[in-house]
Amino acid sequence: MSFISRGFTGRRRKEEAPAGRLPPGQYDVGDGFPVLSAGPTPHTSLDRWDFSLRGEVDEGRRWSWEEFRALPREPVSVDIHCVTSWSKFDTRWEGVSVDTLLTEVETAAAYVLAFSDGGYTTNLPLADVSDGQAWVVDTYDGEPLDPEHGGPARLLVPHLYFWKSAKWIRGLTLTTADEPGFWENFGYHNYGDPWREQRYAGD
């Protein structure tokens, strides 16, 4: 890179991060866990909460909170990367693999649009939420997921920027055509791979 900011040396917080685990342009936030969202935190009572699969499926599915909690669960320990440039290592979650939710679903869809309380949406290729790459989690660090962080349940897709891990998720719409979600409509990258620094459209 030819450009240099005169007089800038930087903090080199990068060196504190485990080798090879910090995508370009990110820094290790350590014990912090910043909160970012586009609106107020929704509070949906658990007896009114459900999770549904709809759209391009032979038969829609719906789980109440009780039914969701009874599904096979997995612990997940992963690094997460926010587009606002913080990363957090070894975050510990527990929840239901999206593979489990998609078991026995017949679909021609190649994409999903995650939808949430509060109206938030985000789009992902179906291939990126299957094969053990995505979960609907309701537990963080052994505790029920805090509403600020998306509780009662959020999507977790750690290999993409964290805006893809929709908070307050209520379900997935399966689609044959790719449909940009909330931030994707506002100029953020359609896919969001942190290792390729896909922050904004065209990156």
Place this chain on the structure above:
Amino acid sequence: MAGTAVRRRLSWQRAEVLELRHETPRASRLTLRPPDWTGHRAGQHVDVRLTAPDGYTAQRSYSLASPPEREAVDLVVERLDDGEVSPYLTEELRPGDLLELRGPIGGYFVWPAAPDGPVQLIAGGSGVVPFLAMLGHHRASRSSVPVRLLYSARTVDDIIGRAELGEPGSDATDAEVTVTLTRGAPDGWTGPTGRVDSALLAERTFAPDRRPQVLVCGPTTFVETVARGLIDLGHDPGRVKTERFGASGGP
């Protein structure tokens, strides 16, 4: 919450620093001339990138403080003593330096194109910066939409945008501005003191039945408290937009 598609490529450009001024003892106003600026909407931000001689880079977001009607663009940066980027921008940068940035970015937390009700702005600390652009735009476009700003600052000296806001308590601006001071008020202060709570929200912001569009900006905990207070007062969550400046290291 659908938005207008803004899907063009954003590339880095080197803007000349025209002027640097102390806005408050802790915040500086940077006036920049980006060579390739297609204009912006009040409320949008830019990403600033700093590069060290060894190639190390740091990148942060800063709201545009100037209204779209002005040619040069302003940022107002508050210094965090233990921060990485803000001390450089407020203390090291000199007029004539080049600053790498890209933008404008964001089409969500912006002045509504066609407000269908009054607009309520609520800011904590440097969260007032995007609202300076909005108030400037409101004035420059002679908009007749009723606007109120409720702004929480630490002390009188920490008030960002005094020029735009007018001396607190005066009617130099066409918006109704309330500043509350959280760390003590000087003699003769007539405005409120203390943090924004539900009583102050009820007293100084548009009531829910006027169906205002509400924009809340500031540190994460401020935004969380205010947004929750608004919902408790009966505001429609779909009409409350938030932007969190979340100190990148904080919880």
